[in-house]
Amino acid sequence: MFSTLGSSIVVFAIAAVIIAVTGVRLAQLADELADRTGWGEALMGGLFLAGITSLPDFAATLTAAVDGYAALAMGNVMGSLAVNLVFLCIGDIFYRKANLEHAAATSPNLIQAALFIGLLVIPLLAMVTVPVAVLGIHPITPLLVCSYILGYRLVQSSQYRPMWIPRRTSQTVVDQPDQAGNDNQRAGLRLWLVFALLALLIATSGWALMNAAETIASETALSESAVGTLFTAFFTSLPELVTTIAAVRYGALTLAVSNILGTNCFNILVFAAADIAYRDGSIYHAIGTPQLAWGLLTILMTAILLLGFICRERDGIGRIGFESFLILLLYAAAATITLLA
Template structure:
């Protein structure tokens, strides 16, 4: 790919915005294709959000973090990964506002979604341990990287069992909607082979756009003087998370409430693997020891946002402030306040 390091500030911003638009459009279409393929191949509903939906809509974020790490920008790589998780949690608050019947966390509570949230908090604890522990690497890779991948795969097994053989369940109310009641007529007349072809074409499109976002994000950081943590945690994280925003709002509008929440939380758990990939791509040692304490701040913020979301799923308030749950209101408040603080740091 061409080097974008010497382009002007205005061109950097133009390419950044254009790539963000490509990610939003292509990511949305890829999500629709993935959803239908998941149904036709018989994958469980929890795995749609945790693996297929989460992985495909996260392609741009993976490329952004890995590209930044390969370029030696550890701050941007880590802040994009963690900032993306925070941004996508905020997107659930936006989706909550789009569902007028009741608070989204009330209507979409399920054992699988709670298990995914618990898995996410566990996965986020691993890089914190790596940041504060000794700098140990094996062929340039920190043991925490291996642990993140292993914990994620083990967590998928727990989520699958929580979906197929739940030991307890949320109380059903008139506002609760079961995913089994929803029908997906998207691509009804399209063959499975044609859907896989569309998948194969859209996936690299998002990947290339993600690389451009990463490279122009580095330029914007250098040319404007904004910290790499702020650029990665806000600009590139939000840009590469556009598919999740559009997907969650669209899922809520068609009544697929559990899928909307599961797609975000499951995608967030998958996004922790960005850190593992970035550590492998970063060739100057452990990426966990090449970043500032601002990354610990971002991870702490993300754990707090996830904890609030889990409390909302457990409390299941029917109506709250401005017709969104208390947790959605607090998530928005904390997110905006925290990144305003980072902008002036």
């Protein structure tokens, strides 16, 4: 199935379509489950929906790491982190009433943005420091997992006991879970079952996508870094794009934003999994400058997004916030440089 360039391109396209279609249904289920459980859109988007939409990235990166394609694996996850922020800007374009970051400003979303910056710095430090590995695994790998768990304890605390509340304006869309229907346990169980089946489908598609990408990278003039950072990163992140747009159209703005930020935080765990799966030493020491540069770019983009949350511009260039405009500009420049390099 992955032996020739032609068959790999066909598999790549089919897997991308499956990922996109599945993502729309996931957004609907997540919004309904957020109301049914009473957990709210921030936790549902930041944990459960983020975990599911990250599965293609997880499967694709692990596949490349096991097969020894370090640059492809890390390029995929680095590119996914950056393109997810672009998808949030696209959601801002689709939401025409006001700047999305203004309307969906919440304490959990602010904390998730700051948490992501902190989590991403950890593997970047491992990439530029003295090579260290115990049984082929870098010591920061377990630190990443612990930091993620502790970070989401803070997110959960801010959801139920917020110590900071954004000023409510006429454009603010407040997440108010609908408790109606909580008594129907059978219907709730059915929703969770469908959620799990879609998760399996989307993970399988991610595995197929990366296997096809390995053949495409080896049979064309494109580098592993370019294929991973731009192409596989975009297509494995399609669930984030379609769920974000769908959530915006449903009016679940907090779910849309928390899904992107939560997915990026969850994707940091992909670094840890890839380090364990890669058997030629620590994967942090097997990659080059392009992946490091994309990581630094993502930190810059997230810092700009965080400024947008704090400043809460109601309208900006083209009815989107200044943060969305700058993020789109930075990504376009970085993608152009990567393709020309």
